[in-house]
Amino acid sequence: MSSREGVRFREVQRGVSKRWVVEFVAGVAILAGLAVILWLSGSVYWVIIGGGGVVSTAYLATRQMLFELTTEVRTDGVYVRFRPYHWRLRKIVPSEYMKSCRIEEWGRWDAWRISGWAGPRRSEGETRYALKGRKGVLIYADGAHVADGSHVVIGSQRAEELAEAIRSLVEVRE
Numbered sequence: 001m002s003s004r005e006g007v008r009f010r011e012v013q014r015g016v017s018k019r020w021v022v023e024f025v026a027g028v029a030i031l032a033g034l035a036v037i038l039w040l041s042g043s044v045y046w047v048i049i050g051g052g053g054v055v056s057t058a059y060l061a062t063r064q065m066l067f068e069l070t071t072e073v074r075t076d077g078v079y080v081r082f083r084p085y086h087w088r089l090r091k092i093v094p095s096e097y098m099k100s101c102r103i104e105e106w107g108r109w110d111a112w113r114i115s116g117w118a119g120p121r122r123s124e125g126e127t128r129y130a131l132k133g134r135k136g137v138l139i140y141a142d143g144a145h146v147a148d149g150s151h152v153v154i155g156s157q158r159a160e161e162l163a164e165a166i167r168s169l170v171e172v173r174e
Contacts, residue, residue, distance in 0.1 A: 009165035015067030130155030
């Protein structure tokens, strides 16, 4: 079976948003302004503030631009690739072990905690893949056959479509 055969849903989310670009530019402007003020006052700390601040801000911006969450629902299961952590799609939930799914929403604090530091989040009995936003799909599965626990949460900008594609897999199996 080719990699595109049997795909019922596909979504690619990228880490950079307009809001993040504005915050990056504002951060660089503030650090540059502070460095100029310190330089004009004769302080040597302008080198540390200006140079270190710009370098660390550029590092964080570059890192954020590399993030990409790809989700695919195929006839044989749910696949996820979270770049730069995964280089290819990984089957995280085989379709034969899915029990059910539901849409899950989380608040501001939870959104930061879940996706503020991008990357897969693991806790007891659960794995979360979220990049941005406050909505996702919670998939219940047989824990022995799902890596890292008995359920998986996948953040999505199109959570309703993702949930419908997963439900169609569960219904076909039953």
